[in-house]
Amino acid sequence: MRINEDRLKNHFEELSQIGKLGDTGVCRPTLSTVEKEAFELVFTWMEEAGMKCRIDHFGNLIGRKEGKDPNAPVLMVGSHLDSQPYGGRFDGVAGVLSGIEAVATLTENEFVPDRPIEVVSFCDEEGWRFGKGLFGSRGILGMLDEGELLNKDKDGVTREQALRHFGCDPDRSFESIYPHGSIHSFLELHIEQGPLLQEKNQPVGIVTGIAGPLWLTVKIKGYSGHAGTVPMTMRQDALVGASEIVALFHEIMKQDPQGSTVGTVGSLSVFPDSRNSIPEEVVFTIDLRDIDLERRNHYENQLRECVANVAEKHQLSYEILEDQNSEPSFCDEWIKDAIRKECQQAGLHAPEMMSGAFHDALIISNTCDYGMIFVRCKDGISHNPAEYASYEDLAIGADVLYGTVLKMMK
Helix, strand or coil: CCCCHHHHHHHHHHHCCCCEECCCEECCCCCCHHHHHHHHHHHHHHHHCCCEEEECCCCCEEEEECCCCCCCCEEEEEEECCCCCCECCCCCHHHHHHHHHHHHHHHHCCCCCCCCEEEEEECCCCCCCCCCCCHHHHHHCCCCCCCHHHCECCCCCEHHHHHHHHCCCHHHHHHHCCCCCCEEEEEEEEECCCCHHHHHCCCEEEEEEECEEEEEEEEEECECCECCCCCHHHCECHHHHHHHHHHHHHHHHCCCCCCCCEEECCCEEEECCCCCECCCEEEEEEEEEECCHHHHHHHHHHHHHHHHHHHHHCCCEEEEEEEEECCCEECCHHHHHHHHHHHHHCCCCCCEEEECCCCHHHHHCCCCEEEEEEECCHHHCCCCCCCCCCHHHHHHHHHHHHHHHHHHCC
16 A cells, blocks of 8 residues: 555544534535635645645635646646535545545655646535535636526525635636646546445446436426315316426336436425415426436436426426536546556456446546546445445555556656
8 A cells, every 4th residue: 555544544534523414424515614624624634745725716625736847737636525415424525535645645755746736625516505516616617607606505695605705706716717728637536426336346446437417497386275175176286296297207217228317306395385285386306317418318308398298287387497417428548547557556356337426527527538436335325424435445546546646647
C-alpha cells in the first residue's frame, strides 16, 4: 500500500462527525453552515497535502498542487461533500478524501507532476435542496440555466442567498469558469452504490459509462371539494390521477429486459392536504435514467402520453416541467486502460460496469476525457445511513487512484 491507510481512515472518521445523523448517517445540505464546517476541515487537509486552496464563486472547494508547467491543462480529481437529507458517510466523500490522499502521497515522495493537479469538492452534486444537482461542476463549465440562482429550498431561501451566506459572490461567478481546454482530464473515485462488486467479491471496479438522468416535475390539477358531499362520479381528484400515473410509470420502467432503465417518483405533495378535502393539485417528481439515450427518450414519450391520457380520463389539467436533462456518457478508453493496468499490477480482478447513478464526472465529460473507479459498498445500499464501505476497500481504491494518477501523468 503506497497511500497512508491510517490517515485516510482517520479523515473519514473525523469528517463523519460533521452533520452526523444517528449512529452512522450524515446530513450535510449543500451551502449550509454544516457543509461550510466540513469545507473548513477538508481545507486544512488539502493544505497539509501540499495544495493551495480556495472556495470559488460557485461554492466549490478546490485544492491545487502545481506542476512543472503551471500553465498546462490540469488533471482534476474529486467528487462532493454534500449529502442526501437521510444519507450515508461515504457517498461523495470517498472521492474527495482519496484525491487528497493521492496528492499527499505525491508530496511525501517529492514527486512534482508535469501538469497541475486539482482536487475538487463540487458544490451541490446531490440536488435535493434546490431541485437541481451537479451545480458546481456545471458552474465551472458555464452550463448553468438562466434563473437557476433563484431556485428556492423548502424554507424559501434562494440558491443565490445561500451562496452569498457561504461567502461566495454570484456576481463574480464568471471568474470561476474554466476556459475551454484548461482541464486535461478528470478522474473520480466513488462508492459503487450497487451490489455488483459485492457479488463479484472484488474491492474495486472500473466504470465504463454513466447513465443520463432526466428529472421532470409533473403537476396535476383537478378541483377541490368536500370529501363528504361531492358524488364520486362528479369528482376531479388530482391524487387519483397522479396515483394512476405513478403506477403506470412503474410498469413502463419494467419493460427493459436488462433492467438498465430505472425510474423513480421520489417526492410528492398534495394540496390542500386535508383529510376531508378532495385533492385539487398534486406535484410529483420523475427521475428517469438510462445509458441508452434512444431508449430513455422512448420511455419518456410513453410517460408523457400516459400523463395526457390519464388527465383526459379524469378531467384533469397537467403540466410537465423539465428540471434536468443530461445525456449518457462513456468513459474514455485510455483512462480505463490506465485503471486496468493499475489493478492488474495490484493483483486485482476489477469488473467493468456502468454507473446508474450520476456523478460530477458526467458533467466534466463535456469538456475533457474522464474515468471513474468504483469501491465496493455493502449490499449496494446508498443514500441511506446504512451505507457502508470498509476502510480496507477504500484504501485499496485510493491506492488504485494514486497509481492511475501517476499513469495519467505520463
